[in-house]
Amino acid sequence: MAVNSLLSSSLLIGRIGSCSRLFSNKRFASTLIIGDHKQGKLDPITLSCITAGKQLGHDIDCLITGEGIGEATKELAKVDLLKKIIVADDPVFKGMLPEVIASLVVDLQKANGYTHILCGANAFGKNLIPRIGGHLDVSPVSDIIGIKDDSTFVRTIYAGNAIQTLKAKDSIKLISVRGTNFEKYPLSDSANVPIETLDKVNVKSDAVEWITSELTKSERPELTAASTVISGGRGMKNGENFKLLYDLADKLGAAVGASRAAVDAGFVPNDLQVGQTGKIVAPELYIAVGISGAIQHLAGMKDSKTIVAINKDGDAPIFQVADLGLVADLFKAIPEMSEKIDSFKSK
Amino acid sequence: MSLRILVGCKRVIDYAVKIRVKPDKTGVVTDGVKHSLNPFDEIAVEEAVRMKEAKLVSEVIAVSCGPQISQETLRTALAMGVDRAIHVDVDATSYANLQPIHVSKILAKLATDEKIDIIILGKQAIDDDANQTAQMTAAMLNWPQATFASKVESENGSLKVVREIDGGLETIKVKLPTVLSVDLRLNEPRYATLPNIMKAKKKPIEKKTPADLGVDISPRIEVLSVEEPPVREAGSKVKDVDELLGKLKELGRI
Numbered sequence: 018m019a020v021n022s023l024l025s026s027s028l029l030i031g032r033i034g035s036c037s038r039l040f041s042n043k044r045f046a047s048t049l050i051i052g053d054h055k056q057g058k059l060d061p062i063t064l065s066c067i068t069a070g071k072q073l074g075h076d077i078d079c080l081i082t083g084e085g086i087g088e089a090t091k092e093l094a095k096v097d098l099l100k101k102i103i104v105a106d107d108p109v110f111k112g113m114l115p116e117v118i119a120s121l122v123v124d125l126q127k128a129n130g131y132t133h134i135l136c137g138a139n140a141f142g143k144n145l146i147p148r149i150g151g152h153l154d155v156s157p158v159s160d161i162i163g164i165k166d167d168s169t170f171v172r173t174i175y176a177g178n179a180i181q182t183l184k185a186k187d188s189i190k191l192i193s194v195r196g197t198n199f200e201k202y203p204l205s206d207s208a209n210v211p212i213e214t215l216d217k218v219n220v221k222s223d224a225v226e227w228i229t230s231e232l233t234k235s236e237r238p239e240l241t242a243a244s245t246v247i248s249g250g251r252g253m254k255n256g257e258n259f260k261l262l263y264d265l266a267d268k269l270g271a272a273v274g275a276s277r278a279a280v281d282a283g284f285v286p287n288d289l290q291v292g293q294t295g296k297i298v299a300p301e302l303y304i305a306v307g308i309s310g311a312i313q314h315l316a317g318m319k320d321s322k323t324i325v326a327i328n329k330d331g332d333a334p335i336f337q338v339a340d341l342g343l344v345a346d347l348f349k350a351i352p353e354m355s356e357k358i359d360s361f362k363s364k
Numbered sequence: 365m366s367l368r369i370l371v372g373c374k375r376v377i378d379y380a381v382k383i384r385v386k387p388d389k390t391g392v393v394t395d396g397v398k399h400s401l402n403p404f405d406e407i408a409v410e411e412a413v414r415m416k417e418a419k420l421v422s423e424v425i426a427v428s429c430g431p432q433i434s435q436e437t438l439r440t441a442l443a444m445g446v447d448r449a450i451h452v453d454v455d456a457t458s459y460a461n462l463q464p465i466h467v468s469k470i471l472a473k474l475a476t477d478e479k480i481d482i483i484i485l486g487k488q489a490i491d492d493d494a495n496q497t498a499q500m501t502a503a504m505l506n507w508p509q510a511t512f513a514s515k516v517e518s519e520n521g522s523l524k525v526v527r528e529i530d531g532g533l534e535t536i537k538v539k540l541p542t543v544l545s546v547d548l549r550l551n552e553p554r555y556a557t558l559p560n561i562m563k564a565k566k567k568p569i570e571k572k573t574p575a576d577l578g579v580d581i582s583p584r585i586e587v588l589s590v591e592e593p594p595v596r597e598a599g600s601k602v603k604d605v606d607e608l609l610g611k612l613k614e615l616g617r618i
Contacts, residue, residue: 055530055531112534112536114536115499115509116508116509119503139530140512140527140528140529140530141529141530143495143499143511144499144509144511144512145499146496146499147464147495147496147497147498147499147500147503148499148500148502148503148509149503150465150496150499150500150503151465151468151499151500151501151502151503151504152503154465155465155584156463156464156465156584156585157464157465157494157496157500158585159493159494159495159496160493160495169588172493173493173593174392174491174492174493174590175377175383175392175490175491175493176490176493177593178382178383178593179383179385179392179590179591179592179593180590180591180592180593181587181589181590182587182588182589182590182591183585183586183587183588184585184586184588185584185585186583186584186585186586187584222508223539224507224508224538224539224542225508225509225510225536225537225538225539226536226537226538227534227535227536228524228534228535228536228537229534229535230529230531230532230533230534230535231532231533231534232531232532233531233532245617269618277548280549281548281549286532287514287528287549288528288529288530288531288532288533293490293493294487294488294547294548296530301617302612302617302618312379312382313379319593319596322617323612323615323617324596324599325608325612331601336599336601337596337598338596338599339599340596340597340599340600341599341600341601341602341608341611341612342599342600342601342602343601343602343604343605343608344601345604345605350605353605354605354608354609357605357606357609358609358618361609361610361612361613361618362613362618
């Protein structure tokens with residue numbers, strides 16, 4: 018599964034790489050970031066990954082794969098930190114299957130000797146990074162929240178109830194990055210990162226076929242990227258009542274999330290779920306409405322800057338993490354907030 | 365059909381337990397703490413047993429890696445309808461450093477030895493929250509992977525799997541042999557009934573070691589410390605919506 022177009026450059030780099038090993042591996046350490054996109058538009062988690070990559074202090078290349086990814090590539094070209102962007106735009110990447118992308122990444126690693134490979138810890142990265150680990154015989158480090166040095170990382174375990182600092186001893190570090198813990202690297206119009214296009218991509222998988230996606234359509238900001246999030250729980254009682262939250266969300270420019278209880282009860286689709294088993298968010302403002310605050314939910318939102326809890330049960334555990342708590346019936350409080358919000362909002 | 369399923373079962377601290385970090389920062393307190401089958405693995409076992417009940421598969425084998433006490437977890441799986449179990453014995457000290465990569469190698473070897481067609485695992489264990497084992501096992505075997513599955517259907521010898529992804533759901537089709545990892549909404553695991561718990565006591569548990577399987581379990585990751593997360597400062601209660609909005613404005617949040 019060789020990537021032909023890489024051969025010329027890789028031979029050279031390979032030679033330099035093997036010489037350098039006599040002196041120091043570290044000097045030639047380099048990072049590959051695997052970019053993600055949604056329908057060809059760069060997923061902002063990629064920019065968080067680049068900030069994490071910067072902390073490693075090595076040269077950074079970024080790979081972007083897919084079908085019709087011109088727009089994502091253009092955005093990446095504005096990341097002045099990148100040494101180059103490797104673009105694999107080919108129908109074989111339809112559905113972004115890890116079987117296909119992992120093979121390409123393994124080829125790139127062998128050709129270019131990357132010591133660090135990073136991807137955002139979203140559904141794409143979580144699916145992909147360990148598969149690369151299986152191929153390279155490397156133990157990956159999942160969902161890091163901090164970097165101490167280029168082999169020492171910080172992550173959470175037990176649903177965010179403990180923080181683990183670890184040293185990755187494999188020669189290649191495979192890492193997925195929690196987007197909410199790293200600022201998005203700023204785009205710069207003056208940057209003009211060189212682009213290397215892989216025109217012959219010899220990777221495929223006959224054993225798996227992507228069939229279709231059903232994406233939840235929403236005008237509101239994406240949950241993990243929103244600066245304000247309003248989430249509803251079991252206390253919402255049914256799906257129709259979520260309209261109360263949508264109305265307030267629209268006035269605040271907020272995304273709407275949900276607890277697992279609300280998802281399991283069928284009030285909202287599961288991609289809205291915030292928690293250990295759903296999405297991790299850390300907005301400026303998180304408003305928890307009718308959510309008791311189970312451990313699994315707290316794991317997904319407790320790094321929010323300001324937490325507001327609205328619940329009629331004053332003893333609900335959510336009040337222990339809330340900066341501001343309102344003990345009230347949400348069916349009265351939320352419409353009242355929607356009504357009064359405009360007069361309070363900063364101009 | 366004579367397909368065979370291997371299903372992974374990890375013994376973890378029960379999801380409802382409030383964990384405590386050890387004062388020496390080497391890990392969390394596990395002694396005397398209630399443990400149970402990882403909730404995602406329960407769903408994996410349930411799915412495997414349902415496939416057997418639907419006569420899609422002929423045998424379901426559960427496997428757990430860990431100290432002797434891991435056999436309790438295997439008994440739970442056996443009581444839910446698994447046919448037989450393999451306990452890969454890892455002493456407590458080594459187990460503290462056992463990583464998904466080791467478990468993946470063990471599973472890959474067992475899958476080959478036992479002529480397995482489908483491996484079903486939970487999408488993550490709720491202790492290390494790694495979410496790696498299924499993907500790594502699939503890569504080692506060079507099998508396709510269908511992770512975060514919320515619906516699985518058999519279709520002409522392939523599996524059609526609905527996966528939970530960021531913006532919603534996606535459907536893929538994987539050929540056998542394959543590895544699945546299951547998400548919470550795939551099914552509702554059954555309770556083991558008393559007669560089935562009694563029957564499970566008679567089902568065989570075969571004991572192996574990583575060495576028997578030729579798997580090196582020396583740690584690839586060294587845990588330097590485990591600490592309590594920062595505690596949030598206690599907040600305050602407000603009396604009404606006006607006060608709430610006023611304070612949010614003061615904080616510059618609205």
